[in-house]
């Protein structure tokens with residue numbers, strides 16, 4: 001335990017942070033390339049991601065890809081480079097680190113990947129959309145909470161700042177020594193701005209969040225210390241310097 005007797009909180013984005021590729025985009029591209037091509041623009045500008053996402057699983061089922069096949073695809077996806085080193089580090093310091101995933105992805109997909117990679121016990125808390133199977137065994141996704149309306153930065157399905165505010169109602173932010181946020185996407189910018197001077201931000205190098213900070217010159221909006229990363233070892237190297 002560090003000298004203040006407080007734990008560190010690591011907040012993980014999921015897609016392209018824990019997993020190297022975006023789970024669902026890559027599944028659409030893999031299983032229904034035509035549908036992907038026809039809707040590529042829609043996909044990236046889609047405001048109502050959940051309806052689109054629900055349509056996607058229906059499409060895949062129509063093409064003959066049932067959940068068992070899609071599940072296997074998710075289980076076989078690679079984690080981001082050397083991420084296992086970071087999880088090893090967290091496990092070694094599990095009395096001093098709490099971990100939470102905060103993602104717009106859904107519970108069943110997130111848990112499938114975590115379980116397969118034996119991460120379900122390392123990452124204690126999961127903030128994600130709800131999902132269940134309908135009568136045709138098609139994955140159906142619903143909003144985690146109607147309360148997650150969009151702020152100016154975020155798409156309607158999830159504002160991570162609001163989601164984390166909700167988390168901090170139960171797990172007091174002051175009870176943590178530092179908040180450490182690891183992400184890659186434009187939807188990680190909002191919560192990045194909510195980190196304070198004492199916190200650490202890890203944007204994935206050359207991905208959207210990094211480009212917003214370094215190419216769109218929004219780095220000055222961030223109060224936290226920033227360490228771009230390309231692999232898990234680089235993250236561990238920074239964490240090792242903290243007081244444990």
Ligand SMILES: [Mg+2]
Nearest residue numbers: 013015016185
């Ligand atoms: Mg992401």
Ligand SMILES: [Zn+2]
Nearest residue numbers: 151154159190
């Ligand atoms: Zn937001």
